[in-house]
Amino acid sequence: MALILSELKDKVGILTLNNPERRNALSLELCDELREALDDFKSRKVPAVIIRAQRDVKVWSAGHDIRQLPQVSHEPLAYDSPMERVLRSIQEYPGAVIAMVQGGVWGGASDIIVTCDLAIGDETSTFAITPVKIGLPYNAAGIVHFINRVGLSIAKEMFFTAEPVKAERAYHFGILNHLVSSREIEQFTLALAGTIAANSPLAVAVIKEQFRLLSEAHPLTADAFERIQGLRRKVYNSHDYEEGIKAFFEKRKPNFRGE
Numbered sequence: 001m002a003l004i005l006s007e008l009k010d011k012v013g014i015l016t017l018n019n020p021e022r023r024n025a026l027s028l029e030l031c032d033e034l035r036e037a038l039d040d041f042k043s044r045k046v047p048a049v050i051i052r053a054q055r056d057v058k059v060w061s062a063g064h065d066i067r068q069l070p071q072v073s074h075e076p077l078a079y080d081s082p083m084e085r086v087l088r089s090i091q092e093y094p095g096a097v098i099a100m101v102q103g104g105v106w107g108g109a110s111d112i113i114v115t116c117d118l119a120i121g122d123e124t125s126t127f128a129i130t131p132v133k134i135g136l137p138y139n140a141a142g143i144v145h146f147i148n149r150v151g152l153s154i155a156k157e158m159f160f161t162a163e164p165v166k167a168e169r170a171y172h173f174g175i176l177n178h179l180v181s182s183r184e185i186e187q188f189t190l191a192l193a194g195t196i197a198a199n200s201p202l203a204v205a206v207i208k209e210q211f212r213l214l215s216e217a218h219p220l221t222a223d224a225f226e227r228i229q230g231l232r233r234k235v236y237n238s239h240d241y242e243e244g245i246k247a248f249f250e251k252r253k254p255n256f257r258g259e
Contacts, residue, residue: 001018001019002018002033003017003018003019003027003029003030003033003034004016004017004018004030004033004034004036004037005018006037006040006041008041008044008046009190010194010197011046011047011048011194011197011198012046012048012049012050012190012193012194012197013041013046013048013049013050014049014050014052015034015037015038015041015049015050015051015052016052016053016054017030017034017051017052017053017054017060017061018054020054020057022062022065023059023061023062024053024057024059024060024061024062024109025061025062025063025064025065025066026061026062026063026064026065026083026086026107026108026109026112027065027068028065028068028082030065031082031083031085031086032082034051034086034089035082035085035086035089038086038089038090038093038097039089041093042093042094045201046095047095047096047196047197047199047201047204048095048096048097048098048193048194048196048197049093049095049096049097049098049193050098050099050100050189050190050193051097051098051099051100051112051116052099052100052101052102052189053101053102053103055102055186056102056103056182057102057103058103058104058124059103059104059106060101060102060103060104060105060109060125061105061106061109061112062104062106062107062109063105063106063107063108063109063110063130064083064107064108066134066245066248066249083108083111084139084141086112087111087112087115087141087142087145090112090115090116091115091212092212094201094205094208094209095196095197095201095204095205095208096117096118096193096196096197096204096208097116097117097118098116098117098118098119098120098189098192098193099112099113099116099118099119099120100119100120100121100185100186100189101113101119101120101121101122101125101176102121102122102124102125102182102185103124103125103126104125104126104128104164105125105126105127105128106128106130107128107129107130107131108142110127110128110129110158111129111142111145111146113127113175114145114146114148114149114150114175115145117208118177118192119175119176119177120176120177120178120180120185120188120189120192121167121170121171121175121176121178121179121180121185122167122179122180122181122182122185123167123179123181123182124167124182125167125170125176126164126165126166126167126170127158127164127165127170127175128158128162128163128164128165129146129158129159129162130162131159131162132159132160132162133162133244133254134241134244134245134247134248134254135238135240135241135242135243135244135245135254135256136241136244137234137241138159140228143155143159144216144218146158146159148215149174149175150173150174150175151173151174154173167179178192239257240254240256240257240258243255243256243257244256
């Protein structure tokens with residue numbers, strides 16, 4: 001079964017997450033299929049792409065597939081991991097990538113939403129970034145995605161609490177560009193994508209790349225980068241990370257010790 005369904009409507013590409021049994025968890029396989037589908041649209045010069053789940057789902061995506069996260073002492077969010085490659089494919093896609101959101105968005109799936117150029121959600125949409133629930137040290141690139149989208153204070157609140165942000169607040173924060181009723185969201189999102197697709201694709205692609213480069217213009221010394229890596233190693237080598245993963249599989253509350 002295809003984990004990503006791909007279709008083209010006029011000049012708009014539509015990619016649908018298609019693993020409801022696993023709540024569209026971002027498995028290695030699903031991430032690879034999503035990246036390949038984006039590459040296919042790129043080769044066909046599709047100027048606007050919508051990423052969505054099935055209609056009226058309760059969970060847009062449950063985030064990282066915990067079963068596939070590396071165990072203790074291994075980098076859980078490596079640069080060349082399928083999830084990170086998907087995020088870069090979205091950033092580097094030479095056209096607008098729009099998330100259409102119905103239902104809950106958890107963990108790393110929230111990173112996909114804030115990495116997309118635009119996001120449209122309905123009244124059922126919620127967003128939670130949850131690495132602290134399992135003692136996972138999120139990577140610097142992902143944190144920057146949130147800072148760029150919602151600002152420093154809101155990014156801290158989302159990461160520190162891991163609590164879901166409901167649709168209206170998500171719109172207020174800037175996670176969502178538009179908050180639209182579930183009855184209208186498909187038509188609205190297609191119309192928005194169509195408006196973008198009707199403009200100069202070269203101009204849109206160049207302006208998008210400028211946005212990306214300017215938003216990433218945060219100078220970082222070699223010492224600071226090495227310190228970040230050292231801090232993250234301390235977490236993914238810790239009891240808390242091991243306990244967080246174990247508690248998830250045992251369906252219980254983790255007993256974190258801060259060590």
